[in-house]
Amino acid sequence: MYVNVRNKIVAPVLTALTLAAGALTGYAQSSPSQTKATVTVDFNESRGDFLHPERYNNFTRWNRWQPQRDADIRFFNEQGLHGEIYKVWVDAERIHDPETDTYDYAGLDDYLADASLVSDELLMVMDTRVSVRDMDRSPADIKPIIKRIMTDLKRRYPRIRYVEAFNEPDHNLAKNLTPAGLYDYYKVYYEAVNEINRELQPLVPLEIGGPGYMQYNETWMYAFLDRYADDPSPDKKLDFLSWHAYGRFPEGTGDSSGPRAFHFYKGNPSEIAGERELLNAALSRRGLDTEIPAFITETGIYPGPSYDHKDDPRPDYLIGAAGVPSLHYWYMEQPDTYPFNWVVRHFSEERKDQLISRARDGEHIAVKGTENVEDLPTNIFTPYGNALKMMVMLKRERVAAQSDALDEGKGIYSIATRDEYGVAVMVWNYQHIEQQTFAVTIDMGELPANLRGRPVRQQMFRIDDQVSNYWADPARANLQMISESVLEPSENHSVSIDLTPNALQSIVLEPVK
Numbered sequence: 001m002y003v004n005v006r007n008k009i010v011a012p013v014l015t016a017l018t019l020a021a022g023a024l025t026g027y028a029q030s031s032p033s034q035t036k037a038t039v040t041v042d043f044n045e046s047r048g049d050f051l052h053p054e055r056y057n058n059f060t061r062w063n064r065w066q067p068q069r070d071a072d073i074r075f076f077n078e079q080g081l082h083g084e085i086y087k088v089w090v091d092a093e094r095i096h097d098p099e100t101d102t103y104d105y106a107g108l109d110d111y112l113a114d115a116s117l118v119s120d121e122l123l124m125v126m127d128t129r130v131s132v133r134d135m136d137r138s139p140a141d142i143k144p145i146i147k148r149i150m151t152d153l154k155r156r157y158p159r160i161r162y163v164e165a166f167n168e169p170d171h172n173l174a175k176n177l178t179p180a181g182l183y184d185y186y187k188v189y190y191e192a193v194n195e196i197n198r199e200l201q202p203l204v205p206l207e208i209g210g211p212g213y214m215q216y217n218e219t220w221m222y223a224f225l226d227r228y229a230d231d232p233s234p235d236k237k238l239d240f241l242s243w244h245a246y247g248r249f250p251e252g253t254g255d256s257s258g259p260r261a262f263h264f265y266k267g268n269p270s271e272i273a274g275e276r277e278l279l280n281a282a283l284s285r286r287g288l289d290t291e292i293p294a295f296i297t298e299t300g301i302y303p304g305p306s307y308d309h310k311d312d313p314r315p316d317y318l319i320g321a322a323g324v325p326s327l328h329y330w331y332m333e334q335p336d337t338y339p340f341n342w343v344v345r346h347f348s349e350e351r352k353d354q355l356i357s358r359a360r361d362g363e364h365i366a367v368k369g370t371e372n373v374e375d376l377p378t379n380i381f382t383p384y385g386n387a388l389k390m391m392v393m394l395k396r397e398r399v400a401a402q403s404d405a406l407d408e409g410k411g412i413y414s415i416a417t418r419d420e421y422g423v424a425v426m427v428w429n430y431q432h433i434e435q436q437t438f439a440v441t442i443d444m445g446e447l448p449a450n451l452r453g454r455p456v457r458q459q460m461f462r463i464d465d466q467v468s469n470y471w472a473d474p475a476r477a478n479l480q481m482i483s484e485s486v487l488e489p490s491e492n493h494s495v496s497i498d499l500t501p502n503a504l505q506s507i508v509l510e511p512v513k
Helices: 066-078 108-118 129-133 139-156 182-200 218-230 275-285 314-332 383-392
Strands: 003-005 008-012 034-049 056-058 083-091 119-127 160-164 207-213 240-245 294-299 337-339 397-403 410-419 422-430 437-445 456-463 480-488 493-499 504-511
Touching: 034 410, 034 422, 066 108, 083 108, 083 160, 108 119, 108 139, 119 139, 119 294, 129 139, 139 160, 139 182, 160 294, 182 207, 182 218, 207 218, 218 275, 275 294, 294 314, 314 337, 314 383, 314 410, 314 422, 314 504, 383 422, 383 456, 383 504, 410 437, 422 437, 422 493, 456 493, 493 504
Parallel strands: 034 437, 056 083, 083 119, 119 160, 160 207, 207 240, 240 294, 294 337
Antiparallel strands: 003 493, 008 480, 034 397, 397 410, 410 422, 422 504, 437 493, 456 480, 456 504
16 A cells, blocks of 8 residues: 655654554455546535434344443444434333233343433334234234333433334245235334323424335335325324345245345445435325435345355455445435444344454454353454444535546445545445455545645545454554644645555544644
8 A cells, every 4th residue: 555645744743554464364355456546526515414324323132242232332432433323122022921911121221221322312123023923913912012112111211212113024024914914013103102202292202114124125115105195094104214225135925935035235335326216206106205214224235144255254344344335325325315334243243243243362253142252352343343433534514526436336435524623535445355456546626725724634544454454453453543644735635545455544634733
């Protein structure tokens, strides 16, 4: 990697880029061919407030990774990852005992109290799949149970604002319900939420939505919207629509093969670029609000137990670090759409982890989130977690940034931002399993007025197969600053960097204090 700053250096304060001396055999990537690319930034062309997708995140269920959770909460807050919305999980059948008709919140209380410390608002998955799929409960059977649980939890944890009615019903309930029949269960959810809001009069009322499909599932989504549009109730309520983004699968019609065949988005993240347009057309045809928020409540390039490197997961950590921001990039190009990261720590699938969970003293181990995890590490980001930290550094307002090397979802991505404190640009080279390296020129043109005619501190941060990567150097696993300099920017500020496959880099410029 090389860095070339076309400006007068006033007082260089360069940090050494120290690569791991004992890089893991077979892990370091080869040196592929290099192609030139240019990212052109226009700080005068505003694109509005930057969404900051790192602030939309997920916890796994309450009984997993319990010894690490207090430390995780503190660490995320310290690292600037306090959320706008974090998703939490509530399973009706783990709380309600049908034999005694009693409710037990043991374990869940501590979980929701912790989550309330790391996010302004919580989105609660009110999961009743076991009731429907295994216990054959009707909507009328379910309503008093979910109402009692949601009432109790809203009283205790006022940060709960959103209720997601289901989790992947087109997968989990495909053999029990038709796409249209799901609405009968949704209806009792919105009735219960309306009743709770009237009874509790909370400062922040509950909002209800879903259905949390495993994909943008036209068959299930449009049947649901048909039922909602035809619902004559003046109190019907649909505050957001939600689905997940991993790939495209069979639509879950209950046939014997089930929703098992996968087409992954990891080969081309831009495939999701038209989902909001499809949704708005469907809403418009039914006379429904086309500005309803879309919550993509899980995103990732490795659904379920999938992988690219079966026998060595470590390279997949870096692929995910570049792949998830690539999905989010295309969702951020769509209005009223909010992609959620998945997940702080996963129960069993390490390629989804934002924190190092399956290691001891630098050695990889296989473990699930409830199995002897007491001595496993805290406060260490995976490359994906470092990508979230890198996004924290982006500023409040997004501005125009155009890459000439982004094709079919692969190549050089760019996000540029500004605020009253300075500017920040993030670029990355999503290659999935391909090996193209780019020599990238980031042409920032004329910097904003608050950075002109004065000394400016320029810092660069990087994630790749050797830097900010636990599997290359556990001692330098968290996000590393690779250079720092004080300069006086010229009329047209430009930075040149190399981006190896799936590498991410950010450049932050702020006035010297």
